[in-house]
Amino acid sequence: MSQSSGAPATPSKLGAVHTLPSYLQADNLGPWGIYLQQVDRVTPYLGHLARWVETLKRPKRALIVDVPIELDNGTIAHFEGYRVQHNTSRGPGKGGVRFHQDVTLSEVMALSAWMSIKNAAVNVPYGGAKGGIRVDPKKLSMGELERLTRRYTSEIGIIIGPTKDIPAPDVNTNGQIMAWMMDTYSMNTGSTATGVVTGKPVDLGGSLGRVEATGRGVFTVGVEAAKLTGLQLEGARLAVQGFGNVGGIAAKLFAEAGAKVVAVQDHTGTIFNGKGLDVPALLAHVKIRGGVGGFAGAEAMKPEEFWGVDCEILIPAALEGQITEHNAGQIKAKLVIEGANGPTTPEADDILHDKGVLVLPDVIANAGGVTVSYFEWVQDFSSFFWSEDEINARLVRIMQDAFAGVWQVAQEHKVSLRTATFIVACQRILHAREMRGLYP
Numbered sequence: 001m002s003q004s005s006g007a008p009a010t011p012s013k014l015g016a017v018h019t020l021p022s023y024l025q026a027d028n029l030g031p032w033g034i035y036l037q038q039v040d041r042v043t044p045y046l047g048h049l050a051r052w053v054e055t056l057k058r059p060k061r062a063l064i065v066d067v068p069i070e071l072d073n074g075t076i077a078h079f080e081g082y083r084v085q086h087n088t089s090r091g092p093g094k095g096g097v098r099f100h101q102d103v104t105l106s107e108v109m110a111l112s113a114w115m116s117i118k119n120a121a122v123n124v125p126y127g128g129a130k131g132g133i134r135v136d137p138k139k140l141s142m143g144e145l146e147r148l149t150r151r152y153t154s155e156i157g158i159i160i161g162p163t164k165d166i167p168a169p170d171v172n173t174n175g176q177i178m179a180w181m182m183d184t185y186s187m188n189t190g191s192t193a194t195g196v197v198t199g200k201p202v203d204l205g206g207s208l209g210r211v212e213a214t215g216r217g218v219f220t221v222g223v224e225a226a227k228l229t230g231l232q233l234e235g236a237r238l239a240v241q242g243f244g245n246v247g248g249i250a251a252k253l254f255a256e257a258g259a260k261v262v263a264v265q266d267h268t269g270t271i272f273n274g275k276g277l278d279v280p281a282l283l284a285h286v287k288i289r290g291g292v293g294g295f296a297g298a299e300a301m302k303p304e305e306f307w308g309v310d311c312e313i314l315i316p317a318a319l320e321g322q323i324t325e326h327n328a329g330q331i332k333a334k335l336v337i338e339g340a341n342g343p344t345t346p347e348a349d350d351i352l353h354d355k356g357v358l359v360l361p362d363v364i365a366n367a368g369g370v371t372v373s374y375f376e377w378v379q380d381f382s383s384f385f386w387s388e389d390e391i392n393a394r395l396v397r398i399m400q401d402a403f404a405g406v407w408q409v410a411q412e413h414k415v416s417l418r419t420a421t422f423i424v425a426c427q428r429i430l431h432a433r434e435m436r437g438l439y440p
């Protein structure tokens with residue numbers, strides 16, 4: 001990795017510097033460093049397109065904004081906000097906005113890059129982007145949250161737009177926040193622009209099926225992988241980390257298909273029931289209590305015991321960096337389906353591979369959300385809305401086709417599904433890059 005080793009800059013004869021800028025170097029860069037390693041792994045498979053691979057190692061554009069708001073108690077608080085457009089070779093930037101106290105530039109850069117890969121992997125006509133604010137939104141009142149969202153939208157308004165970059169929900173953001181973003185952008189531009197964000201409420205240009213889409217996509221690729229590996233879903237035991245839109249919906253669909261959800265972990269607790277949790281009852285509990293902690297139909301478990309639970313399928317659907325070299329060895333599941341973005345570190349990936357655990361990587365497994373975001377954006381442009389059945393059928397078809405393509409590449413090159421997905425996606429992105437050519 002000479003490009004990212006921190007070696008002194010070597011100007012070419014034209015003065016161009018071929019060493020990555022310091023903020024893009026791998027060392028100590030957390031999620032961005034992981035992403036750079038993933039790109040390095042696929043470079044040998046890119047053929048003549050490897051000439052363009054540097055494109056993937058730098059975000060096209062990264063904006064850091066100050067987001068000041070007046071708190072309810074009259075004080076002024078400043079929050080750090082970001083919007084990163086990693087790549088726009090295949091279309092406008094696309095990706096969610098996350099509100100979390102641990103958000104960093106490195107994290108948003110990596111998440112934006114994973115969006116480029118994901119969007120190319122399912123072949124929706126987008127580049128990749130991501131945004132975030134470093135804030136714990138649970139500590140804000142509704143009014144504070146609205147002021148924060150509106151000021152952030154106004155600040156990033158110079159780079160977003162329906163044909164430029166289209167935000168969507170991610171961790172701790174939802175339809176209400178998208179409604180405020182759409183309104184703020186529309187007020188600033190003087191026309192109602194529903195297509196500037198996706199994941200909006202259905203009455204405001206949102207799409208049926210969008211809330212459930214990521215979980216439905218996780219389930220769809222899980223079913224495909226089960227078929228290919230001979231895993232019986234009926235009676236299969238499932239452990240899920242995160243029980244929001246992604247983990248909760250995926251658990252519900254797997255349970256309906258006959259699987260037993262035996263363990264769930266979220267920020268409020270870890271629960272276990274060997275006979276299988278009552279998923280609809282747990283979803284209702286989470287709606288009222290904000291998390292799985294205290295659910296009556298289960299016993300509480302120590303958080304560190306979650307990873308070693310006896311199960312066939314494990315779905316990390318919370319945050320990144322959860323499956324590491326410290327817990328990967330304990331995992332008993334045969335199939336890991338990444339509902340979250342970046343939940344498995346490269347060291348853990350290798351451990352799971354050596355144990356024969358099949359990992360369905362985030363960049364294909366959780367692409368259902370952005371796929372239905374694409375449907376929402378298309379519906380907004382045409383002001384013609386589709387039925388939920390049509391949306392779900394199109395979603396399932398796209399996920400199945402994309403997964404089959406990636407599976408075939410993995411067999412062909414004898415590589416993991418993550419590397420195979422990166423091969424497919426990087427080829428699409430760099431082929432577009434090459435055809436467009438350099439400007440000027």
Ligand code: GLU
Pocket residue numbers: 094095096097166167168169170171198341366367369370371373
């Ligand atoms: N935040 C979701 C993701 O990570 C959805 C992004 C979108 O719909 O644009 O894929």
